[in-house]
Amino acid sequence: MNLPAALPASPRSYRQNLTLLIAVAALVLAGWQWLETRQKLADTQQEVTRRLAEAEAGNQEERGAQKQLREQIEDLQSRQGAFEGKLNEFQGQSVALQSLYQDIARSREEALLLEVEQAITLAGQQLQLAGNVPVALLALQTADARLARLDRPAYLPLRKALAKDIERLNALPFVDQAGISLRLEQVVLAADLLPLASYGRPSEKAENAPAPAAEAWWQRGARQVWQEIKGLVRIQRFDAEDPALLAPGQAFFLRENLKLRLLNARLALFSRDQATFRNELKQAQSWLGRHFVADDKAVQAAQATLGQMAGVALNSDLPNLSETQGALRGLRGGKEKR
Helix, strand or coil: CCCCCCCCCCHHHHHHHHHHHHHHHHHHHHHHHHHHHHHHHHHHHHHHHHHHHHHHHHHHHHHHHHHHHHHHHHHHHHHHHHHHHHHHHHHHHHHHHHHHHHHHHHHHHHHHHHHHHHHHHHHHHHHHHHCCHHHHHHHHHHHHHHHHHHCCHHHHHHHHHHHHHHHHHHHCCCCCHHHHHHHHHHHHHHHHHCCEHHHCCCCHHHHCCCCCCCCCHHHHHHHHHHHHHHHHCCCCCCCCCCCCCCCCCHHHHHHHHHHHHHHHHHHHHHCCCHHHHHHHHHHHHHHHHHHECCCCHHHHHHHHHHHHHHCCCCCCCCCCCHHHHHHHHHHHHHHHHC
């Protein structure tokens, strides 16, 4: 049995089916795109939400940092204000301290200059009044040491003048004033013990000789009377020139005058008075040779001492320090004009 063959589809139906298929495909594609778009929108929304959250957190952190920064800036500004106040106070104190330091430096300098002036004045007095070269030299060296501590060019002329005067004093011959003075003092102390030539006495041994053991009483009495008579009258022989006779009371004045001669020589020594020094020693030597026992060892020692000292040359021409004193006056005058 033969089945009837299928009838061919009409063009209209074919177009409808095709349209429906296309519509379904488009709907599926649109749904897929809608789902995909929705997913992307959801993802985008999440990303935006995340970023907004992060931005909000960042903003909060930034606001916190800005707040902290503002606080730090305010603290720094406060500290800067306090520092500026301290700085102004320090600058004021620095100016006051600088002024005080300058006043102290000027006062110290004036005090040192006053010491220098006093030392130079002392040196001049020692040279002119006492002729004491060592003390004058020490005073000038002290003045130069004081000026060296200041170390300023303005004092160089004065230091040069001091150096010249110090060199002049060092070039003078040395005179041992202390040693000569001590030797004169020894002679002065020995003057009371030197024996006088005009008062020679019989030996104490002969006067106090013991009486013979077998001497009778009348012999002892006669001998004692004779000793008393010899005490009243003295007969003495001088082989050399007769010494000047002195009354018993004049011996004291002779010794005192001898001491005065020696003391005058001592004063002339310190004042560098060569003529007076030698004249007083010459007179003392003359008195020793005329009034005292010449062969006595103490008298001979005194004569030898005075003879040695008479040959000492004292310095009579001493520097007057005029150059140093002139430089000091010039320095003082220059400081007063400022």
